Amino acid sequence: MESEFKHQFTFVFWNRYCSSDFSGWKSWAGVNELYSFLTRSNPGTSNIGPYVTEKALTWANGFRGDIVQxxxxxxxxxxxxxxxxxxxxxxxxxxxxxxTNNNNVPATKIYNTQRLLHLEGTY
Known part of the structure; x- marks a missing residue:
């Protein structure tokens, strides 16, 4: 059962989120929509998922997997x-x-202003 789920997920994922020539990814949400989703207050059972806190973009605050907008x-x-x-x-x-596919570039090189969204956990 688990491998069947993984296969179905992979099929849906590749068909919805990858370009047909595998040259790039499509975004599932706009920047503001992602921010709103991740910074929401406890949503109960209808909108579960990860949540973040906005922090200063510093070496000490950022971890792999965190989002920089x-x-x-x-x-x-x-x-x-x-x-x-x-x-x-x-x-x-x-x-x-x-x-432009940025691969391990300094966060501060992408435009002039950034915000760090530190992943805290899930609801």
């Missing part, structure tokens, strides 16, 4: 994931435009 001066534009460290930088991976 970037602001372009007008709007919050991109969500990336901390994937590595290179003191004093938190390195992120994410796609910030159709021709």
């Amino acid at each position: 970037a602001h372009n001066g007008s709007i919050w534009r991109h969500s990336t994931v901390i994937t590595a460290y290179q003191y004093p930088d938190l390195l992120v991976t994410g796609r910030t435009n159709p021709n």
Whole structure:
């Protein structure tokens, strides 16, 4: 039963979230929608999942798997994931435009303003 579930999940995941030529990923939500979902108060049983706290983007606060969102001066534009460290930088991976797949780049190099969403747990 478990392997059947994994197979079905993988099939749905690849068909919905990957491009047909495997060159990139599609986002499941906009930056603001992801922020709203992750920073919500305890939702009860209807909207369970992970939650975060917003923290200053510093070496001490960031961990692998945390999310860094970037602001372009007008709007919050991109969500990336901390994937590595290179003191004093938190390195992120994410796609910030159709021709740019950021792979372990300093979070502070993606636009001028960022916010760190530290994963705390799940509801």
